[in-house]
Amino acid sequence: MTTKLYDVVIIGAGPAGIQAAIHAARKKTDVLVLGRAENSALYWAHVENYACVEGIQEGKDLLATGHKQMEKFGARKMEEDVLKITRTEDSFHFELESGSHVAANAVIFAMGVSKKKLSVPGEKELAGRGVSYCVDCDANFYRGATVAVVGDRSAAVDGALTLLGYADKVYLVAKQLHVSKELLDRLESSSVEVLAKNWVKSVEGENSVTGILLENDEKIAVDGIFIELGSKGALELATQVGVELDTEQFKYINTNRKQETNIPGVYAAGDIVGPPYQMAKAVGEGCVAGMEAAAFAKKLKKQESV
Numbered sequence: 001m002t003t004k005l006y007d008v009v010i011i012g013a014g015p016a017g018i019q020a021a022i023h024a025a026r027k028k029t030d031v032l033v034l035g036r037a038e039n040s041a042l043y044w045a046h047v048e049n050y051a052c053v054e055g056i057q058e059g060k061d062l063l064a065t066g067h068k069q070m071e072k073f074g075a076r077k078m079e080e081d082v083l084k085i086t087r088t089e090d091s092f093h094f095e096l097e098s099g100s101h102v103a104a105n106a107v108i109f110a111m112g113v114s115k116k117k118l119s120v121p122g123e124k125e126l127a128g129r130g131v132s133y134c135v136d137c138d139a140n141f142y143r144g145a146t147v148a149v150v151g152d153r154s155a156a157v158d159g160a161l162t163l164l165g166y167a168d169k170v171y172l173v174a175k176q177l178h179v180s181k182e183l184l185d186r187l188e189s190s191s192v193e194v195l196a197k198n199w200v201k202s203v204e205g206e207n208s209v210t211g212i213l214l215e216n217d218e219k220i221a222v223d224g225i226f227i228e229l230g231s232k233g234a235l236e237l238a239t240q241v242g243v244e245l246d247t248e249q250f251k252y253i254n255t256n257r258k259q260e261t262n263i264p265g266v267y268a269a270g271d272i273v274g275p276p277y278q279m280a281k282a283v284g285e286g287c288v289a290g291m292e293a294a295a296f297a298k299k300l301k302k303q304e305s306v
């Protein structure tokens with residue numbers, strides 16, 4: 001069976017991947033988008049800070065519109081995960097979860113970051129209805145409310161301190177804090193109530209979060225819980241083809257302003273490139289990556305036909 005060769009394959013069907021697909025497809029290149037809307041961070045979001053769009057927009061509706069838009073411009077999509085990528089002299093080969101294969105002259109990594117889950121009862125059911133994985137995104141919805149943050153590391157402490165600017169009462173549930181002295185000092189001199197040597201056993205509520213049950217069986221009434229266990233980038237695939245990561249944390253893909261990585265023909269955009277985790281940034285980077293990847297693939301074709 002022959003493997004179809006695309007000009008550009010985009011891994012990721014969130015806002016960065018969608019915008020990249022729109023711009024690459026409009027440059028008359030053959031584009032394939034891999035991934036699922038429901039695995040995008042945007043799927044559970046209620047967005048009210050995206051320029052030129054008024055009111056609160058449901059993330060899943062924005063994604064549905066985006067998918068229609070990119071397909072209208074000729075991009076193809078396959079709801080499949082990529083398991084493996086290999087690189088030859090002038091193309092990239094992708095092994096998909098169904099066992100099928102595709103290839104491309106240029107590739108855009110737009111896989112976002114997968115937020116670590118607590119994996120406790122109530123978490124999944126109440127995601128987007130009081131359970132959040134993003135303080136920067138959702139703090140504004142908790143003005144005057146009581147919230148809890150769970151986590152042991154700097155993401156959790158920083159999140160709890162940020163929330164003090166919005167919520168009336170902030171709890172931090174932590175087994176044992178592993179943070180710098182500076183951050184610990186800031187925490188201790190703040191009004192955040194630390195529930196130390198404890199963890200969340202379940203998230204309570206019917207239609208929205210009403211409380212959390214702790215490991216010591218204490219119940220705390222809260223309107224929201226922020227799960228800040230650090231983020232894990234979908235980087236394994238990128239490193240399979242030799243893409244360089246940021247040298248400080250090795251959590252993000254390094255790019256320049258053209259969204260180029262260190263490997264010719266490989267681009268990256270969106271959350272996978274680093275914070276702030278915002279749709280506006282993902283879309284902007286996706287636009288640049290889409291145009292650059294299309295130009296790269298076209299140039300390659302021209303060289304081959306000479």
Ligand SMILES: Cc1cc2nc3c(=O)[nH]c(=O)nc-3n(C[C@H](O)[C@H](O)[C@H](O)COP(=O)(O)OP(=O)(O)OC[C@H]3O[C@@H](n4cnc5c(N)ncnc54)[C@H](O)[C@@H]3O)c2cc1C
Nearest residue numbers: 012013014016035036039041082112137270271277278279
């Ligand atoms: C609860 C919540 C609320 C938010 N609220 C806001 C907000 O109000 N405003 C705002 O601007 N931003 C908000 N955000 C952030 C915003 O959703 C992200 O910044 C944005 O979705 C990042 O886009 P992305 O395309 O980089 O990644 P994502 O949207 O996360 O998309 C990642 C894509 O990669 C795919 N993928 C991953 N691995 C593979 C693989 N191996 N093979 C194939 N596909 C793969 C997934 O299927 C998915 O389609 C929120 C996020 C959350 C979680």
